[in-house]
Amino acid sequence: MKKVDLSACPVCSKLEIDDEEGFLNDLKCSTKAYQKNELIIRQGEVCDALYMLTLGSVKTEMITENGNILGIEIIKAPRPLAPAFLFSDNNHFPVDVTALEEVEIMKIPKAEIVRLMMTKPDFMTSFMTHNANRTQFLTNRLQLLSIKTIKGKVAHFLLENSIRDGKPFEINRNQTELADFFGVARPSLARSLSEMIQEGIISVNKKEFTILDSKRLRQIIV
């Protein structure tokens, strides 16, 4: 079994462990390998252990890491899979997880996670933070999706990303990706953008946006 790089894992990075080998040996867990295209987790399956992806990459169909709606999220080792669901009352996975290549999954029992959290403050806060960040991400997406008009979404998004009025800022998405992010059709987004440019509310140059009239922009959100 290949050595796991703990420092790269969002929930383990802060662990100060002298004896990494010993730490992993003491951890009660089972490791299982999967072939390419093998189904690792089926939607609805009970989640009673933390699934830690230690090698390879997997895909899940859900809200993706970069925010696209119902797209395919690709997760690379090392990262926990759906850690938030381990403690929920209805502890079922919301999605299928499929191996994209040769994959190793470390399955750590819930009780063991609890033990880790109780004994290692750094692990606990990392784990909490990781989940909290995910929650905040979901909240933001929900706010954006609950805005019904395309112009409203654009306004919300630009106001959230701008530094200050009149100062140009980069959006690291092209128009097609932005449309996916908003969950709208690309030509529809283009139309809305060009109307907002026409009205003198914003200006756009490639991926560089400038807010010209933040007051009117705010009014659009409703």
Added chain:
Amino acid sequence: MKKVDLSACPVCSKLEIDDEEGFLNDLKCSTKAYQKNELIIRQGEVCDALYMLTLGSVKTEMITENGNILGIEIIKAPRPLAPAFLFSDNNHFPVDVTALEEVEIMKIPKAEIVRLMMTKPDFMTSFMTHNANRTQFLTNRLQLLSIKTIKGKVAHFLLENSIRDGKPFEINRNQTELADFFGVARPSLARSLSEMIQEGIISVNKKEFTILDSKRLRQIIV
């Protein structure tokens, strides 16, 4: 100060405390009272302590407990306010919180929460579970919102709530509430429902729904 009913609080209920008085005295925290209509938390404020509502009720404008979009959520004591954000990297409150009556808020420093979690396993799992449930709730809402057509939302919702094909089941929302839940206009929902009834896919009697053709219902979601 009025005595707090710990057993009713979702994150404290499992605490086995002989000396409740002593427990609260040992807890490093500050309590503050607010008048009716007073702003307790401003959107964007830094969240570096757990805000526990110990008395009264507050409102926040966000995704509500019963799932309505951008509605006003009313929270009654005892319940923590936005516990998920305490540990997030970008620890800012996403919403305003306003007192609906005379309110008491117990502000517990993050370090104190960490201490509690480290020393009281029951508190830790309750806290984790509460946050996890919230995450799962958000995930479900996001899935529903990402479906763009009204019929699709209806299909997703009914399939999720039905016991089995052909067996009637109750939805504890009227049509108006259901429309709010989906984030659509009431007449639009009525139209979609009547079309689906016309097509023989479902039948509806007051709040009792029956799935007649689950295959076609599944096709609608897309």
Added chain:
DNA sequence: TCAACAGTGTAACAGATGTTACACTTTAAT
């Protein structure tokens, strides 16, 4: 019994977005 009201069905119309198609520009690779 009656009135008031919430809840529902439905229609006409307006507005927003999706779909499809195509031309044009920019970028990257050869």
Added chain:
DNA sequence: ATTAAAGTGTAACATCTGTTACACTGTTGA
């Protein structure tokens, strides 16, 4: 430099949803 591919602007049209309005039903309480 040339070409292919990706990205963008835009138009015409179809479709869906929201808005507004009104009639009808069932429920509730006086």
